[in-house]
Amino acid sequence: MSQEETVVLHWLNQSRAQRIVWLFEELGLKYEIVYYERDKNSKAPHALSEVHPLGKSPVVEIRSASGDVIKLAESGWIIQYFLRKYDQTDNLKGSSIDAQNEVSYFLHYTEGTLQSILDGLFTNHAAKTKAGYAARMYMAPCVKWIAQNYYKPKLLKNLNFLNGTITKQYEKYSKYIAGNSLSAADIILSFPLEIVFTRCDPMINKSLKTEYPDLYLYHQNIRQEHGWKQAAKKVRGFEDIIFGEEIV
Ligand SMILES: N[C@@H](CCC(=O)N[C@@H](CS)C(=O)NCC(=O)O)C(=O)O
Numbered sequence: 403m404s405q406e407e408t409v410v411l412h413w414l415n416q417s418r419a420q421r422i423v424w425l426f427e428e429l430g431l432k433y434e435i436v437y438y439e440r441d442k443n444s445k446a447p448h449a450l451s452e453v454h455p456l457g458k459s460p461v462v463e464i465r466s467a468s469g470d471v472i473k474l475a476e477s478g479w480i481i482q483y484f485l486r487k488y489d490q491t492d493n494l495k496g497s498s499i500d501a502q503n504e505v506s507y508f509l510h511y512t513e514g515t516l517q518s519i520l521d522g523l524f525t526n527h528a529a530k531t532k533a534g535y536a537a538r539m540y541m542a543p544c545v546k547w548i549a550q551n552y553y554k555p556k557l558l559k560n561l562n563f564l565n566g567t568i569t570k571q572y573e574k575y576s577k578y579i580a581g582n583s584l585s586a587a588d589i590i591l592s593f594p595l596e597i598v599f600t601r602c603d604p605m606i607n608k609s610l611k612t613e614y615p616d617l618y619l620y621h622q623n624i625r626q627e628h629g630w631k632q633a634a635k636k637v638r639g640f641e642d643i644i645f646g647e648e649i650v
Pocket residue numbers: 414416417418419444445446457458459460475476477478513
């Protein structure tokens with residue numbers, strides 16, 4: 403980062419933005435965080451819409467001394483941009499050409515495929531939990547049917563894929579999802595896996611920890627990464643619990 407640049411992360415509690423904190427910690431960047439809190443319906447506050455038209459987090463601004471501002475949205479793009487510009491040692495891009503290709507794949511896959519299934523599952527579930535009492539009675543069987551027949555098989559297929567991928571990595575003596583060291587693929591996958599292992603069981607009536615032990619172990623290992631813990635500390639006071647587990 404040049405001396406004249408200020409990097410500002412617009413961060414929302416319980417959100418994807420936490421992995422950008424982690425990325426910045428790994429890159430050793432100097433950055434500022436603007437903290438936003440979800441409202442009682444879990445929505446982002448209006449102030450985020452003043453930062454970016456979609457009103458979502460993360461958004462990153464790179465402000466230059468001359469007053470120019472580069473504004474970045476979409477986690478995959480934010481990560482890609484910072485890797486290109488600030489990962490001087492190439493550590494997070496992947497430990498080999500093959501690993502680099504896998505990292506690129508996971509940067510697209512995570513938001514494009516895995517997260518869209520989770521978003522659908524949660525929206526479906528909200529139809530039951532947030533509806534009024536009478537509506538809920540009619541909605542519940544419908545929601546259950548959609549979860550069981552649509553989201554559940556898709557999610558399980560994806561978790562099967564990820565579990566198989568990490569099993570093969572363990573066979574190669576790596577605890578990381580791509581190559582043999584921590585990469586941006588681990589960082590981007592961390593958010594949906596937090597969701598999977600802390601929130602999804604009741605929605606699909608399954609113990610995902612039991613069903614996908616290698617993937618669960620991977621998720622547990624990731625939480626032990628120094629950078630992950632540093633990132634957790636960075637938001638302490640705004641988020642004492644990250645997706646159901648206390649920050650230690
Ligand atoms: N595809 C975007 C998704 C951004 C997104 O949906 N962020 C959520 C937080 S996890 C959000 O801001 N939700 C608040 C809202 O929609 O009101 C990305 O990868 O950054």
